[in-house]
Amino acid sequence: MALADRVKVGNVRAVSRMITLLENQDPAGAAILRLLGSGSHRAAVIGITGYPGAGKSTVVAQLVAAYRRLGMKVGVLAVDVSSPVTGGALLGDRIRMQEHTLDPNVYIRSMATRGHHGGLAHATSDAALVLAAAGYDVILIETIGVGQDEVDILDVAQTVVAVVAPGLGDEIQAMKAGLLEVAHIVVLNKGDYPGAEMALRDLGEWCPLVLRTVATKGEGVPELVAAIAEHQQVTVFLAQGQSRSRHMEKRIGS
Template sequence: MTLSKGSYPGMMVQAPQKGNGVVDTSMMINQVKSGDIRAISRLISMVESGDLEAGAILENLGPSTGQTETIGITGYPGVGKSTLVDRLAAAYRAEGKKVGILAIDTSSPLTGGAILGDRIRMQSHSLDEEVYIRSLATRGHRGGLSQATSSAIRVLEAAGYDVVLIETVGVGQEEGEITTVAQTVVAVVAPGLGDEVQAMKAGLLEVAHLVVVNKADREGADTTIRDLQGWVSQVVATVALRGEGIGSVKEAIAAHQQQIRAASHANV
Protein backbone atom coordinates (compact mmCIF):
# COMPACT_ATOMS: atom_id res chain seq x y z
CA MET A 1 0.00 0.00 0.00
CA THR A 2 1.34 3.41 -0.86
CA LEU A 3 0.24 6.48 1.01
CA SER A 4 -0.71 9.45 -1.09
CA LYS A 5 -0.61 13.00 0.18
CA GLY A 6 -4.33 13.13 0.40
CA SER A 7 -4.70 10.29 2.84
CA TYR A 8 -7.93 10.57 4.74
CA PRO A 9 -8.39 10.91 8.52
CA GLY A 10 -8.21 7.71 10.45
CA MET A 11 -6.02 6.03 7.90
CA MET A 12 -3.25 3.95 9.39
CA VAL A 13 0.01 5.63 8.66
CA GLN A 14 2.95 3.32 8.77
CA ALA A 15 5.69 4.34 11.19
CA PRO A 16 8.99 5.18 9.55
CA GLN A 17 11.18 2.18 8.86
CA LYS A 18 14.57 2.30 10.52
CA GLY A 19 17.25 -0.06 9.36
CA ASN A 20 15.78 -3.52 9.39
CA GLY A 21 12.54 -2.55 11.04
CA VAL A 22 10.62 -0.28 13.34
CA VAL A 23 12.03 0.27 16.80
CA ASP A 24 9.43 -0.03 19.50
CA THR A 25 11.24 1.66 22.37
CA SER A 26 9.26 0.40 25.34
CA MET A 27 9.09 -3.11 23.98
CA MET A 28 12.83 -3.14 23.44
CA ILE A 29 13.44 -1.93 26.99
CA ASN A 30 11.25 -4.68 28.40
CA GLN A 31 12.93 -7.30 26.26
CA VAL A 32 16.41 -6.16 27.25
CA LYS A 33 15.46 -6.18 30.92
CA SER A 34 14.11 -9.68 30.60
CA GLY A 35 17.42 -10.79 29.12
CA ASP A 36 16.25 -11.28 25.54
CA ILE A 37 19.47 -11.90 23.59
CA ARG A 38 18.12 -10.59 20.29
CA ALA A 39 16.99 -7.33 21.87
CA ILE A 40 20.32 -6.97 23.69
CA SER A 41 22.23 -7.52 20.45
CA ARG A 42 20.03 -5.13 18.55
CA LEU A 43 20.40 -2.37 21.12
CA ILE A 44 24.17 -2.82 21.27
CA SER A 45 24.28 -2.63 17.46
CA MET A 46 22.35 0.64 17.62
CA VAL A 47 24.83 1.95 20.19
CA GLU A 48 27.74 0.78 18.05
CA SER A 49 26.50 2.52 14.94
CA GLY A 50 25.83 5.74 16.84
CA ASP A 51 22.06 5.55 16.39
CA LEU A 52 20.60 8.60 18.14
CA GLU A 53 17.59 6.67 19.35
CA ALA A 54 19.88 4.38 21.34
CA GLY A 55 20.72 7.20 23.73
CA ALA A 56 17.07 7.73 24.62
CA ILE A 57 16.55 4.02 25.11
CA LEU A 58 19.59 3.80 27.39
CA GLU A 59 18.21 6.60 29.53
CA ASN A 60 14.97 4.72 29.90
CA LEU A 61 16.77 1.62 31.12
CA GLY A 62 16.92 3.34 34.48
CA PRO A 63 19.88 4.41 36.58
CA SER A 64 22.99 2.30 36.64
CA THR A 65 22.80 -0.13 39.54
CA GLY A 66 26.56 -0.54 39.80
CA GLN A 67 25.90 -4.20 40.51
CA THR A 68 27.74 -5.51 37.48
CA GLU A 69 31.45 -6.19 37.86
CA THR A 70 33.31 -4.80 34.86
CA ILE A 71 36.75 -6.23 34.23
CA GLY A 72 39.11 -5.08 31.48
CA ILE A 73 41.60 -7.59 30.14
CA THR A 74 44.24 -5.85 28.11
CA GLY A 75 47.69 -6.48 26.68
CA TYR A 76 49.73 -6.93 23.53
CA PRO A 77 48.46 -9.12 20.69
CA GLY A 78 48.87 -12.82 21.29
CA VAL A 79 49.66 -12.77 25.02
CA GLY A 80 46.64 -14.96 25.72
CA LYS A 81 43.88 -12.50 26.59
CA SER A 82 41.08 -14.46 24.90
CA THR A 83 42.27 -17.71 26.44
CA LEU A 84 42.28 -16.07 29.87
CA VAL A 85 38.87 -14.47 29.30
CA ASP A 86 37.50 -17.84 28.29
CA ARG A 87 38.82 -19.49 31.47
CA LEU A 88 37.62 -16.66 33.69
CA ALA A 89 34.18 -16.82 32.10
CA ALA A 90 34.06 -20.54 32.87
CA ALA A 91 35.06 -19.87 36.48
CA TYR A 92 32.32 -17.25 36.91
CA ARG A 93 29.80 -19.53 35.23
CA ALA A 94 30.71 -22.24 37.72
CA GLU A 95 29.47 -19.84 40.42
CA GLY A 96 26.22 -19.46 38.53
CA LYS A 97 26.99 -15.91 37.42
CA LYS A 98 25.73 -14.49 34.17
CA VAL A 99 28.73 -13.47 32.09
CA GLY A 100 29.09 -11.03 29.21
CA ILE A 101 32.20 -10.75 27.06
CA LEU A 102 32.91 -7.68 24.97
CA ALA A 103 35.82 -7.92 22.56
CA ILE A 104 36.83 -4.43 21.59
CA ASP A 105 38.07 -4.28 18.04
CA THR A 106 40.53 -1.49 17.55
CA SER A 107 41.89 -2.86 14.29
CA SER A 108 42.13 -0.26 11.56
CA PRO A 109 39.44 0.06 8.91
CA LEU A 110 42.07 -1.15 6.45
CA THR A 111 42.37 -4.58 8.00
CA GLY A 112 38.64 -4.87 8.48
CA GLY A 113 36.86 -5.31 11.76
CA ALA A 114 35.57 -8.00 14.03
CA ILE A 115 38.74 -10.07 14.00
CA LEU A 116 38.75 -10.41 17.76
CA GLY A 117 35.10 -11.30 17.76
CA ASP A 118 35.54 -14.09 15.28
CA ARG A 119 38.41 -15.50 17.22
CA ILE A 120 36.71 -15.27 20.56
CA ARG A 121 33.57 -16.92 19.22
CA MET A 122 35.52 -20.06 18.50
CA GLN A 123 36.08 -20.61 22.19
CA SER A 124 34.19 -23.04 24.30
CA HIS A 125 31.43 -20.76 25.56
CA SER A 126 29.77 -20.10 22.28
CA LEU A 127 27.32 -22.87 23.12
CA ASP A 128 26.59 -21.67 26.64
CA GLU A 129 23.54 -19.45 26.57
CA GLU A 130 24.49 -17.74 29.78
CA VAL A 131 27.65 -16.29 28.25
CA TYR A 132 26.94 -13.43 25.90
CA ILE A 133 29.87 -12.78 23.56
CA ARG A 134 30.17 -9.95 21.15
CA SER A 135 32.73 -7.80 19.42
CA LEU A 136 32.46 -4.05 19.29
CA ALA A 137 33.96 -1.75 16.72
CA THR A 138 33.42 1.87 15.89
CA ARG A 139 34.96 3.67 13.01
CA GLY A 140 34.17 7.10 14.32
CA HIS A 141 36.00 9.69 16.32
CA ARG A 142 38.50 9.06 19.06
CA GLY A 143 36.75 8.16 22.28
CA GLY A 144 33.78 6.74 20.40
CA LEU A 145 34.76 3.22 21.21
CA SER A 146 34.86 3.76 24.95
CA GLN A 147 31.49 5.45 24.78
CA ALA A 148 30.05 2.54 22.84
CA THR A 149 31.66 0.12 25.30
CA SER A 150 30.21 1.96 28.31
CA SER A 151 26.79 1.89 26.68
CA ALA A 152 27.08 -1.82 25.90
CA ILE A 153 27.95 -2.40 29.56
CA ARG A 154 24.83 -0.44 30.58
CA VAL A 155 22.74 -2.69 28.35
CA LEU A 156 24.24 -5.86 29.85
CA GLU A 157 23.80 -4.50 33.35
CA ALA A 158 20.11 -3.82 32.69
CA ALA A 159 19.83 -7.35 31.31
CA GLY A 160 21.08 -8.77 34.60
CA TYR A 161 24.65 -9.72 33.77
CA ASP A 162 26.76 -10.14 36.90
CA VAL A 163 30.15 -9.91 35.26
CA VAL A 164 31.29 -8.24 32.03
CA LEU A 165 34.76 -9.07 30.74
CA ILE A 166 36.14 -6.58 28.24
CA GLU A 167 39.05 -7.68 26.03
CA THR A 168 41.09 -4.92 24.43
CA VAL A 169 44.45 -4.87 22.72
CA GLY A 170 46.58 -2.70 24.95
CA VAL A 171 48.68 -0.95 22.39
CA GLY A 172 48.37 2.41 20.74
CA GLN A 173 46.95 5.72 21.79
CA GLU A 174 43.73 4.49 23.24
CA GLU A 175 45.16 1.95 25.65
CA GLY A 176 44.31 4.11 28.65
CA GLU A 177 40.65 4.26 27.71
CA ILE A 178 39.98 0.87 29.26
CA THR A 179 40.34 2.48 32.67
CA THR A 180 37.36 4.70 31.94
CA VAL A 181 35.06 1.79 31.14
CA ALA A 182 36.22 -1.05 33.40
CA GLN A 183 36.28 -0.99 37.19
CA THR A 184 39.14 -3.46 37.41
CA VAL A 185 41.90 -3.44 34.81
CA VAL A 186 44.01 -6.56 34.30
CA ALA A 187 47.13 -6.14 32.17
CA VAL A 188 48.35 -9.37 30.61
CA VAL A 189 51.96 -9.88 29.60
CA ALA A 190 53.86 -12.90 28.41
CA PRO A 191 57.51 -13.94 28.70
CA GLY A 192 59.70 -12.69 25.90
CA LEU A 193 58.08 -9.28 25.66
CA GLY A 194 61.23 -7.53 26.93
CA ASP A 195 61.04 -4.11 25.28
CA GLU A 196 57.27 -4.10 25.21
CA VAL A 197 57.09 -4.63 28.96
CA GLN A 198 59.53 -1.76 29.46
CA ALA A 199 57.29 0.44 27.32
CA MET A 200 54.21 -0.70 29.22
CA LYS A 201 55.73 0.40 32.52
CA ALA A 202 55.16 4.00 31.49
CA GLY A 203 51.60 3.32 30.43
CA LEU A 204 49.32 0.41 30.94
CA LEU A 205 51.10 -1.23 33.83
CA GLU A 206 50.80 1.97 35.79
CA VAL A 207 47.03 2.03 35.55
CA ALA A 208 46.47 -1.71 35.86
CA HIS A 209 45.14 -3.02 39.16
CA LEU A 210 46.61 -6.41 38.51
CA VAL A 211 49.25 -7.77 36.17
CA VAL A 212 49.01 -11.32 34.89
CA VAL A 213 52.09 -13.02 33.51
CA ASN A 214 50.49 -15.58 31.23
CA LYS A 215 52.31 -18.39 29.42
CA ALA A 216 54.16 -19.07 32.66
CA ASP A 217 55.02 -22.42 31.09
CA ARG A 218 57.36 -20.57 28.75
CA GLU A 219 61.04 -20.00 29.34
CA GLY A 220 61.82 -16.64 30.89
CA ALA A 221 58.61 -16.41 32.90
CA ASP A 222 60.50 -16.14 36.19
CA THR A 223 62.55 -13.24 34.85
CA THR A 224 59.43 -11.43 33.66
CA ILE A 225 57.73 -11.91 37.02
CA ARG A 226 60.79 -10.72 38.94
CA ASP A 227 61.15 -7.73 36.64
CA LEU A 228 57.56 -6.71 37.30
CA GLN A 229 57.58 -7.14 41.05
CA GLY A 230 58.27 -3.82 42.61
CA TRP A 231 56.74 -2.01 39.67
CA VAL A 232 53.22 -3.15 40.10
CA SER A 233 51.22 -3.93 43.20
CA GLN A 234 50.27 -7.44 42.26
CA VAL A 235 51.57 -10.03 39.83
CA VAL A 236 49.84 -13.34 39.18
CA ALA A 237 51.31 -16.09 37.00
CA THR A 238 49.00 -18.15 34.80
CA VAL A 239 49.04 -20.84 32.17
CA ALA A 240 45.66 -19.93 30.72
CA LEU A 241 45.93 -22.64 28.11
CA ARG A 242 45.81 -25.25 30.87
CA GLY A 243 43.60 -23.27 33.25
CA GLU A 244 46.39 -22.79 35.80
CA GLY A 245 46.33 -19.74 38.07
CA ILE A 246 42.80 -18.73 37.07
CA GLY A 247 41.58 -19.01 40.67
CA SER A 248 44.29 -16.59 41.81
CA VAL A 249 43.35 -14.10 39.10
CA LYS A 250 39.72 -14.34 40.13
CA GLU A 251 40.61 -13.82 43.79
CA ALA A 252 42.73 -10.79 42.99
CA ILE A 253 39.91 -9.32 40.92
CA ALA A 254 37.45 -9.98 43.76
CA ALA A 255 39.77 -8.27 46.24
CA HIS A 256 39.94 -5.18 44.04
CA GLN A 257 36.19 -5.20 43.51
CA GLN A 258 35.71 -5.34 47.26
CA GLN A 259 38.07 -2.39 47.69
CA ILE A 260 36.22 -0.19 45.23
CA ARG A 261 32.84 -1.16 46.65
CA ALA A 262 34.00 -0.37 50.19
CA ALA A 263 35.38 2.95 48.96
CA SER A 264 32.15 3.89 47.19
CA HIS A 265 30.13 3.06 50.32
CA ALA A 266 32.45 5.25 52.35
CA ASN A 267 31.78 8.11 49.96
CA VAL A 268 28.01 7.90 50.17
Protein backbone atom coordinates in the same frame (compact mmCIF):
# COMPACT_ATOMS: atom_id res chain seq x y z
CA MET B 1 7.06 -4.89 24.65
CA ALA B 2 9.31 -1.88 24.16
CA LEU B 3 13.00 -2.52 23.51
CA ALA B 4 14.05 -1.13 26.89
CA ASP B 5 11.67 -3.49 28.68
CA ARG B 6 12.87 -6.47 26.71
CA VAL B 7 16.46 -5.58 27.56
CA LYS B 8 15.53 -5.36 31.24
CA VAL B 9 14.13 -8.90 31.24
CA GLY B 10 17.35 -10.11 29.68
CA ASN B 11 16.12 -10.81 26.16
CA VAL B 12 19.30 -11.56 24.23
CA ARG B 13 18.03 -10.39 20.85
CA ALA B 14 16.93 -7.10 22.40
CA VAL B 15 20.37 -6.70 23.96
CA SER B 16 22.01 -7.27 20.58
CA ARG B 17 19.68 -4.86 18.82
CA MET B 18 20.27 -2.24 21.46
CA ILE B 19 24.05 -2.55 21.17
CA THR B 20 23.80 -2.26 17.38
CA LEU B 21 21.81 0.96 17.79
CA LEU B 22 24.58 2.28 20.04
CA GLU B 23 27.32 1.21 17.62
CA ASN B 24 25.54 3.02 14.81
CA GLN B 25 25.13 6.06 17.04
CA ASP B 26 21.42 5.92 16.35
CA PRO B 27 19.65 8.57 18.46
CA ALA B 28 17.11 5.91 19.45
CA GLY B 29 19.92 4.10 21.23
CA ALA B 30 20.74 7.05 23.47
CA ALA B 31 17.05 7.56 24.25
CA ILE B 32 16.54 3.91 25.20
CA LEU B 33 19.72 3.98 27.27
CA ARG B 34 18.16 6.69 29.43
CA LEU B 35 15.05 4.55 29.83
CA LEU B 36 17.13 1.66 31.07
CA GLY B 37 18.38 3.61 34.05
CA SER B 38 20.97 2.02 36.27
CA GLY B 39 18.43 -0.19 38.02
CA SER B 40 19.48 -1.95 41.16
CA HIS B 41 21.58 -4.55 39.46
CA ARG B 42 25.24 -4.30 40.17
CA ALA B 43 27.53 -5.64 37.50
CA ALA B 44 31.22 -6.19 38.02
CA VAL B 45 32.91 -4.64 35.00
CA ILE B 46 36.38 -6.05 34.46
CA GLY B 47 38.81 -4.85 31.80
CA ILE B 48 41.29 -7.33 30.37
CA THR B 49 43.98 -5.42 28.55
CA GLY B 50 47.31 -6.25 26.96
CA TYR B 51 49.11 -6.43 23.63
CA PRO B 52 48.01 -8.89 20.94
CA GLY B 53 49.04 -12.46 21.56
CA ALA B 54 49.60 -12.08 25.30
CA GLY B 55 46.68 -14.41 25.94
CA LYS B 56 43.81 -12.05 26.79
CA SER B 57 41.15 -14.09 25.02
CA THR B 58 42.41 -17.28 26.60
CA VAL B 59 42.30 -15.66 30.03
CA VAL B 60 38.81 -14.29 29.29
CA ALA B 61 37.58 -17.75 28.28
CA GLN B 62 38.94 -19.13 31.57
CA LEU B 63 37.28 -16.36 33.55
CA VAL B 64 33.97 -17.01 31.79
CA ALA B 65 34.19 -20.67 32.80
CA ALA B 66 35.05 -19.73 36.39
CA TYR B 67 32.17 -17.26 36.75
CA ARG B 68 29.74 -19.69 35.15
CA ARG B 69 30.72 -22.28 37.76
CA LEU B 70 29.71 -19.68 40.34
CA GLY B 71 26.34 -19.41 38.62
CA MET B 72 26.87 -15.91 37.29
CA LYS B 73 25.60 -14.49 34.03
CA VAL B 74 28.58 -13.31 32.02
CA GLY B 75 28.88 -10.78 29.22
CA VAL B 76 32.00 -10.44 27.08
CA LEU B 77 32.75 -7.39 24.95
CA ALA B 78 35.77 -7.88 22.73
CA VAL B 79 36.98 -4.59 21.35
CA ASP B 80 38.53 -5.05 17.94
CA VAL B 81 40.93 -2.42 16.74
CA SER B 82 39.74 -2.05 13.17
CA SER B 83 42.79 -3.22 11.30
CA PRO B 84 43.23 -6.10 8.88
CA VAL B 85 45.78 -7.61 11.24
CA THR B 86 43.25 -8.34 13.94
CA GLY B 87 40.80 -9.97 11.55
CA GLY B 88 42.53 -13.27 12.17
CA ALA B 89 42.75 -12.65 15.88
CA LEU B 90 38.99 -12.24 16.06
CA LEU B 91 38.53 -15.57 14.37
CA GLY B 92 40.87 -17.09 16.93
CA ASP B 93 38.87 -15.43 19.71
CA ARG B 94 35.75 -17.05 18.37
CA ILE B 95 37.39 -20.44 18.55
CA ARG B 96 38.58 -19.84 22.10
CA MET B 97 35.08 -18.77 23.10
CA GLN B 98 33.39 -21.62 21.27
CA GLU B 99 32.56 -23.71 24.30
CA HIS B 100 30.64 -20.76 25.72
CA THR B 101 28.67 -19.73 22.65
CA LEU B 102 25.91 -22.24 23.31
CA ASP B 103 25.52 -21.22 26.94
CA PRO B 104 22.44 -18.97 27.23
CA ASN B 105 23.99 -17.29 30.27
CA VAL B 106 27.00 -16.10 28.33
CA TYR B 107 26.75 -13.18 25.92
CA ILE B 108 29.70 -12.54 23.62
CA ARG B 109 30.04 -9.61 21.29
CA SER B 110 32.87 -8.17 19.23
CA MET B 111 32.88 -4.44 18.85
CA ALA B 112 34.83 -2.52 16.23
CA THR B 113 36.56 0.67 17.28
CA ARG B 114 35.84 2.21 13.87
CA GLY B 115 38.93 4.37 13.87
CA HIS B 116 38.41 6.12 17.18
CA HIS B 117 41.79 7.31 18.32
CA GLY B 118 42.98 3.97 19.56
CA GLY B 119 40.32 4.18 22.20
CA LEU B 120 37.66 1.78 23.31
CA ALA B 121 34.86 1.53 20.85
CA HIS B 122 32.74 4.49 21.77
CA ALA B 123 29.76 2.27 22.27
CA THR B 124 31.57 -0.21 24.47
CA SER B 125 30.91 1.57 27.72
CA ASP B 126 27.26 2.01 26.77
CA ALA B 127 27.11 -1.66 25.83
CA ALA B 128 28.35 -2.48 29.32
CA LEU B 129 25.45 -0.46 30.74
CA VAL B 130 23.03 -2.40 28.56
CA LEU B 131 24.42 -5.72 29.78
CA ALA B 132 24.18 -4.56 33.39
CA ALA B 133 20.56 -3.55 32.85
CA ALA B 134 19.90 -6.94 31.27
CA GLY B 135 21.04 -8.65 34.46
CA TYR B 136 24.55 -9.72 33.62
CA ASP B 137 26.58 -10.14 36.81
CA VAL B 138 30.04 -9.90 35.30
CA ILE B 139 31.06 -7.99 32.20
CA LEU B 140 34.49 -8.72 30.76
CA ILE B 141 35.90 -6.20 28.31
CA GLU B 142 38.85 -7.38 26.24
CA THR B 143 40.85 -4.52 24.81
CA ILE B 144 44.29 -4.13 23.35
CA GLY B 145 45.15 -1.26 25.64
CA VAL B 146 47.27 1.13 23.63
CA GLY B 147 47.18 4.90 23.59
CA GLN B 148 43.87 6.37 24.65
CA ASP B 149 42.53 2.97 25.45
CA GLU B 150 44.20 2.91 28.82
CA VAL B 151 42.27 5.90 30.02
CA ASP B 152 39.01 4.68 28.52
CA ILE B 153 39.12 1.29 30.16
CA LEU B 154 39.50 2.93 33.57
CA ASP B 155 36.42 4.95 32.75
CA VAL B 156 34.26 1.91 32.22
CA ALA B 157 35.78 -0.91 34.28
CA GLN B 158 36.11 -1.00 38.05
CA THR B 159 38.94 -3.50 37.86
CA VAL B 160 41.59 -3.55 35.14
CA VAL B 161 43.74 -6.61 34.56
CA ALA B 162 46.83 -6.26 32.35
CA VAL B 163 47.94 -9.46 30.66
CA VAL B 164 51.58 -9.66 29.66
CA ALA B 165 53.79 -12.50 28.47
CA PRO B 166 57.50 -13.24 28.86
CA GLY B 167 60.01 -12.50 26.14
CA LEU B 168 59.13 -8.99 25.07
CA GLY B 169 61.24 -6.61 23.02
CA ASP B 170 62.34 -3.24 24.38
CA GLU B 171 59.77 -1.24 22.46
CA ILE B 172 57.08 -3.39 23.93
CA GLN B 173 58.49 -2.83 27.38
CA ALA B 174 57.52 0.81 27.05
CA MET B 175 54.01 -0.06 26.10
CA LYS B 176 53.92 -2.51 28.91
CA ALA B 177 54.84 0.29 31.26
CA GLY B 178 51.77 2.20 30.08
CA LEU B 179 49.62 -0.82 30.68
CA LEU B 180 51.03 -1.38 34.12
CA GLU B 181 50.11 2.14 35.12
CA VAL B 182 46.42 1.55 34.62
CA ALA B 183 46.24 -2.03 35.84
CA HIS B 184 45.00 -3.02 39.27
CA ILE B 185 46.19 -6.55 38.69
CA VAL B 186 49.02 -7.66 36.42
CA VAL B 187 48.95 -11.16 35.01
CA LEU B 188 52.10 -12.73 33.67
CA ASN B 189 50.55 -15.25 31.31
CA LYS B 190 52.41 -17.95 29.40
CA GLY B 191 54.01 -18.85 32.68
CA ASP B 192 55.14 -22.05 30.97
CA TYR B 193 57.46 -20.08 28.64
CA PRO B 194 61.17 -19.91 29.28
CA GLY B 195 61.97 -16.59 30.89
CA ALA B 196 58.78 -16.54 32.92
CA GLU B 197 60.69 -16.49 36.21
CA MET B 198 62.79 -13.53 35.14
CA ALA B 199 59.79 -11.65 33.76
CA LEU B 200 57.99 -12.24 37.03
CA ARG B 201 60.87 -10.70 38.97
CA ASP B 202 61.06 -7.73 36.57
CA LEU B 203 57.35 -7.07 36.82
CA GLY B 204 57.46 -7.33 40.60
CA GLU B 205 59.58 -4.18 40.62
CA TRP B 206 56.91 -2.27 38.75
CA CYS B 207 53.75 -3.38 40.41
CA PRO B 208 52.74 -4.90 43.70
CA LEU B 209 50.29 -7.50 42.45
CA VAL B 210 51.59 -9.88 39.79
CA LEU B 211 50.00 -13.25 39.21
CA ARG B 212 51.43 -15.99 37.05
CA THR B 213 49.07 -17.93 34.80
CA VAL B 214 49.17 -20.59 32.14
CA ALA B 215 45.83 -19.67 30.66
CA THR B 216 45.76 -22.56 28.20
CA LYS B 217 45.80 -24.96 31.16
CA GLY B 218 43.82 -22.85 33.61
CA GLU B 219 46.80 -22.56 35.96
CA GLY B 220 46.65 -19.50 38.20
CA VAL B 221 43.06 -18.76 37.21
CA PRO B 222 41.52 -19.40 40.67
CA GLU B 223 44.08 -16.95 42.10
CA LEU B 224 43.12 -14.40 39.47
CA VAL B 225 39.43 -14.82 40.24
CA ALA B 226 40.21 -14.28 43.94
CA ALA B 227 42.32 -11.18 43.24
CA ILE B 228 39.57 -9.68 41.09
CA ALA B 229 36.97 -10.38 43.79
CA GLU B 230 39.17 -8.72 46.39
CA HIS B 231 39.67 -5.67 44.21
CA GLN B 232 35.95 -5.46 43.50
CA GLN B 233 35.26 -5.44 47.23
CA VAL B 234 37.71 -2.61 47.76
CA THR B 235 36.04 -0.67 44.94
CA VAL B 236 32.62 -1.10 46.46
CA PHE B 237 33.96 -0.08 49.85
CA LEU B 238 35.54 3.06 48.43
CA ALA B 239 32.37 3.94 46.59
CA GLN B 240 30.48 3.50 49.86
CA GLY B 241 27.91 1.22 48.40
CA GLN B 242 27.56 3.14 45.18
CA SER B 243 29.10 0.69 42.82
CA ARG B 244 28.86 2.60 39.60
CA SER B 245 31.77 3.29 37.35
CA ARG B 246 32.57 6.85 36.37
CA HIS B 247 31.00 6.24 33.00
CA MET B 248 27.74 5.12 34.57
CA GLU B 249 27.64 8.27 36.69
CA LYS B 250 28.08 10.39 33.60
CA ARG B 251 25.42 8.65 31.57
CA ILE B 252 22.78 8.13 34.16
CA GLY B 253 23.44 10.66 36.87
CA SER B 254 22.77 9.90 40.50
